[in-house]
Amino acid sequence: MNTPSSHIYLDSQATTSVDPQVLETMLPWFHEKFGNAASRSHSFGWEADKAVESARATLAAGIGAKSREILFTSGATESDNLAILGVAKMYASKGKHLITCVTEHKAVLDPMQALENDGWKITCLEVDENGCLSLDDLKNAIQENTVLVSIMHGNNEVGTVHPIAEIGAICREAGVLFHCDATQTFGKMPLDVEAMNIDLLSASAHKIYGPKGVGLLYVRRRNPRVRLTPIMHGGGHERGFRSGTLNVPGIVGLAKAFEVSQEGGAAEQSRIQELRNLLETKLFDALESVYLNGHPENRLDCCLNISFGFVEGESLIMGMPDIAVSSGSACTSASLEPSYVLRAMGVGDDLAHSSLRFGIGRWTTKEEIETVAETVIHAVNRLRDMSPLWEMDQEGIDLSTVQWAGH
Numbered sequence: 001m002n003t004p005s006s007h008i009y010l011d012s013q014a015t016t017s018v019d020p021q022v023l024e025t026m027l028p029w030f031h032e033k034f035g036n037a038a039s040r041s042h043s044f045g046w047e048a049d050k051a052v053e054s055a056r057a058t059l060a061a062g063i064g065a066k067s068r069e070i071l072f073t074s075g076a077t078e079s080d081n082l083a084i085l086g087v088a089k090m091y092a093s094k095g096k097h098l099i100t101c102v103t104e105h106k107a108v109l110d111p112m113q114a115l116e117n118d119g120w121k122i123t124c125l126e127v128d129e130n131g132c133l134s135l136d137d138l139k140n141a142i143q144e145n146t147v148l149v150s151i152m153h154g155n156n157e158v159g160t161v162h163p164i165a166e167i168g169a170i171c172r173e174a175g176v177l178f179h180c181d182a183t184q185t186f187g188k189m190p191l192d193v194e195a196m197n198i199d200l201l202s203a204s205a206h207k208i209y210g211p212k213g214v215g216l217l218y219v220r221r222r223n224p225r226v227r228l229t230p231i232m233h234g235g236g237h238e239r240g241f242r243s244g245t246l247n248v249p250g251i252v253g254l255a256k257a258f259e260v261s262q263e264g265g266a267a268e269q270s271r272i273q274e275l276r277n278l279l280e281t282k283l284f285d286a287l288e289s290v291y292l293n294g295h296p297e298n299r300l301d302c303c304l305n306i307s308f309g310f311v312e313g314e315s316l317i318m319g320m321p322d323i324a325v326s327s328g329s330a331c332t333s334a335s336l337e338p339s340y341v342l343r344a345m346g347v348g349d350d351l352a353h354s355s356l357r358f359g360i361g362r363w364t365t366k367e368e369i370e371t372v373a374e375t376v377i378h379a380v381n382r383l384r385d386m387s388p389l390w391e392m393d394q395e396g397i398d399l400s401t402v403q404w405a406g407h
């Protein structure tokens with residue numbers, strides 16, 4: 001068995017390891033400073049509360065918000081659920097129509113589905129072959145009774161980045177609330193809730209080298225003031241929007257992870273983009289019948305999603321046991337359904353099944369990228385050598401015209 005350390009991790013859209021600086025900042029909050037931030041009667045509580053409020057201020061400032069507009073949650077799944085269910089229930093008397101997009105994360109699509117089952121009307125916008133939605137479709141979808149538009153910033157499977165400022169402007173003009181799942185871009189791309197007219201924003205610590213199980217929801221308090229019906233009831237923490245004892249070490253870690261990401265800044269993003277481009281170039285130069293999934297330019301720096309024709313993604317992954325990548329989304333890769341995101345982009349089932357997602361991260365080195373490129377090229381060639389379909393294709397037979405026996 002290989003130890004995990006001999007593995008090359010290229011799955012940073014699924015999760016990231018906790019940065020040592022983040023871990024160090026969190027440690028005292030587990031044992032020495034273990035107070036409950038809601039305890040008002042002693043210094044244990046006060047010091048925990050102070051740390052939470054300092055984290056809140058850092059995170060708020062980072063997205064152009066006010067401290068009181070940041071709610072701490074257990075992660076982006078909870079933030080998405082609270083934003084969507086909370087707004088839908090609060091504004092049900094204004095209207096029961098919501099708009100989202102087919103390529104959203106399940107943490108957005110599933111609460112939407114739950115609302116649809118309860119009588120809300122959901123419009124799910126389509127995307128083009130690059131994973132981009134049409135702003136005209138969005139404008140046309142907004143109706144009198146629309147209360148919320150939920151569109152993600154960067155897509156977790158193919159990396160396509162939506163024009164959030166333009167979407168925000170359309171929603172603001174129409175008087176409809178705008179929620180953005182920014183989990184893949186928070187800390188990596190500039191986010192400004194004022195300039196972008198974002199009313200609610202979800203983010204998570206573990207996608208930016210922070211701990212798992214903590215995230216935030218930004219909720220606008222002025223122009224307009226967004227109200228939410230809580231989904232978690234109890235002690236009235238987080239101004240009643242989200243009851244439950246605060247995860248003080250996690251919150252401290254989230255803020256530190258955000259700060260460390262900001263310090264890396266544009267230089268770190270361009271280092272990651274160069275590695276991504278290097279991998280892309282190497283694979284495209286060495287292999288035929290490979291296809292880029294996602295927008296060629298408007299895409300996350302860290303994300304490379306490629307379909308390898310005539311190869312099965314799962315077999316490819318099994319042929320590269322030392323490389324950690326995903327086929328499709330990590331959330332759905334337990335099933336053998338082709339990715340719904342690729343399908344929505346018009347990628348056929350064969351090419352959807354042959355896709356791999358490479359997620360470049362903070363610890364990825366050039367040597368690792370070179371090893372990965374060689375390994376992938378070797379594995380693809382080996383699988384194709386065994387594929388009768390590949391052989392026919394190489395002989396110039398158009399497979400779409402072949403009459404298969406038994407059909």
Ligand SMILES: *Cc1c(COP(=O)(O)O)cnc(C)c1O
Pocket residue numbers: 013014074075076077078105107152154155156181182183184203204205206207213214215
């Ligand atoms: C990872 C992810 C989520 C879920 O976040 P958790 O903190 O793991 O619940 C939601 N949306 C997007 C876009 C993601 O990438």
